[in-house]
Amino acid sequence: MKKFYYMVRMVFMEKMAYMKALLFDAAAALASIFVYYCLWRVVFKDRNEMQGFTMVEITTYIILSRTLAMQFSEGINREFALWIYEGSIGTEMLRPVRLFTNLFSRRVGEFLFYITFKAVPIMLLAFLLLGGAGPAGGINLLLFLLSVLISIGIMFYVEMLVGMGSFYTLTHYALGYTKTAVLDLLSGSVVPIFLFPGFIQEILTFLPFAGMVSVPINIFLGKYTLRESLMYIGIQCFWVIIMYFLAHGCFHKVIKKVVVQGG
């Protein structure tokens, strides 16, 4: 546990070095929030609600979804792919912790940095500038936070898989871009899932990606009943377990290959 704490701390400190880059990230996130805000403002010019959402609620949706989606362009898949690409995975495997623990502690460190220096400041600023609805209730806020935390598990394993996949490609970042785009679209961060055609909506709700953006925000806004909320969180947990087995299964295959080919 102590080891884990120190590794998380180290990643957090590493990230601190990129403080200046933060400004550009924040500008990009705020701009994209603003773009979608303007789009939706036009939509709500001659109506008060859409699919049960008001403009204020949509504003919340935009702010939270764009901020949560900021994580999609990061994650340990970049680092992991680079390790495989450059062959430094050998050194990493020599460390006295399991590679999964090593990577997961990195992911947690990254998440903590993201929450403190990106998510909270950007959300606060955006809420101040654009308004937006607060959480529907205390329990909603708690369940929202829980759902976001669980989604880190799903993201972690998706990132692992993407990182391993990069072993088969020439450049180590192409798959990463694909991941960002796919997650953006399927998680409901570009547009709420209710805008998709009926049957796609059904599928998306039960895929692991909805848990990263759509589910927590709907819980936050009180769009789900308590029962529904718990059910969706249950689905998230289910996916974490599935992804766990998937990632571990693939991992052994890839590692064997890496060891044979020497990276």
Next chain:
Amino acid sequence: MALIEVENLVKEYKRKISGEGIKDALYHILHPVYETFRAVDDISFSIEKGESVGYIGPNGSGKSTTIKMLTGILTPTAGSIHINGRIPTKERIKNNREIGVVTGNRSTLYWDVPIIESFRLFQKLYEVPDNIFRKNLEEFTEIMGLESLLHVPERQLSLGQRMRCNIAAAFLHNPKTVYLDEPTIGLDSESKRRIRTFIKKMNDERDTTFIITSHDFQDIEMLCRRIILINHGKVVLDNDIEKVRKDFDQKKKVRFEVENNYAMKSGEHCLPGVSFQYIDSYLIEAEYNTEEVDAMTVVGFVSKYCPIKDITITGRDIETIVQDILYKRL
């Protein structure tokens, strides 16, 4: 006029002093503090066509900065450089057609494509006629052993193989001058040997002018006829390598293997200009000054006391000489 003329060359850098920690860093963004640092301080030399010059000095002495100015990457703060009558930064493209640059640990080839494709691109880049390109390629392939490497992407090659390809690439367009910055750094002995043979051959047969910086004195001793030694941005020494050896290497060492050195050790026998050292009971080392005594006298002196089984005479290598010059041990 010489091929390379350098006069009173100066390069100053402005360095931003950045503080430690977030607080200092923020403060320095608002109040940047600069210090001037003179990397090259009034250097002059001239190099004739066909010369091979070792440009040496400790880390941070201004070697790379000078090379960067000679190749037109950096603009001098003051002073002048003329390469074949041209100022490299002013007539960059014309000058570049006649030079080759190799920097150890940095590749100029394309990572994902076979070496030969990179070479073909360079052929276009330097406008090398087909017949010359083919002839050079054939010759270089043979000397450097590139046969099996040409059709492999660079990323699959070892460091030594990569460097051999890079060096060959720098000669494809028959450059007049080639700048080699640490060409053998981190290489295995086979690659080093091939590279040295190749450079030597280019220098001998094609009269290509060389400036080489290296920390490996074997490179310098094998390839250069002249060395320019710089330290703290100034020229400390500029002379023929053999002459340097003669001028500074006045001390030589003779090592005697004897039955027993007790006879000499106990007697504390002296010979002017020679200092004796006794190691174990069967070795004697004598360091003597070549101006005061000659080797025969020393040998004769020792043999008076102890029967000699074996003798080795060693001069100091150029590396030790340079160390001595730099750190004023002479």
Next chain:
Amino acid sequence: MSRIRHYIDLEKAYLYLGVYTLKEYPLDSIIWIISIILREITGFIGVLLIARSLDGINGWDFYAICVLFSMAMLTESLGQSFVDSVWSIGSHVRKGKFDTYLTRPAPVLMQLLGSRCNFQAMSTFTMALVILIYGWEHIGIPLTIGNILFVLEFIICGTILNTSIYLAFNSLNFWLVNSGNVAELALTFRQFSKYPLSIFPKLIIGVMTYMIPFGFVGFYPASYLMGKTDWNVPVLLPIVMLIVASAAGLIWRTGMKGYNSTGT
């Protein structure tokens, strides 16, 4: 004249290397193609979904959005295919890679732009063309020679304009080496260019028209095609392009001069 022929030869050699990597690593090419298409299409699907469930956005219906988006995509994908390496200025500065370019007998900018071609992006170009034709047909834009010439003009000038803006932003890396990638700011602004500019506040419209004229790589040309503007876009476009390209060239040159004297 022989200089120009030499540069054309050289450019051909660079393009050949691009084609070579494309066909030598097919799996990688496919992954690239998928990733490039997905990247472009996510935003498109978003705005399409909004436009679909409503009856258009600010007078821009589903098909008009198709035309707008596809035009922006045409220039972007062409840029990605041929001159994507403007985006490596930052890493080149950090790794000192311009040192090598400076010792070779060709303009540094040309060597930079030649250093990487992603012909995979031609797939998005094709896709954009299909979407453009689809939207064009449904709206019933007259298929006149004038309109076709205008689209050709737009593809050329728009790509140069788009690339010039990227070049200008990426050249800021000469001064801000350690501040993350400033050039990302260009992408931040470009977000606005994919949507009908008229939905944004006046300030943003002003910026996108006069300061960082991404408006001319999508919104204004599309408006012109669909008769939604009085501006004479065919005349304005090359003028804007020339101004921006010279400004970008100036920033690049200044940055390169600084690199020459500090060797950062």
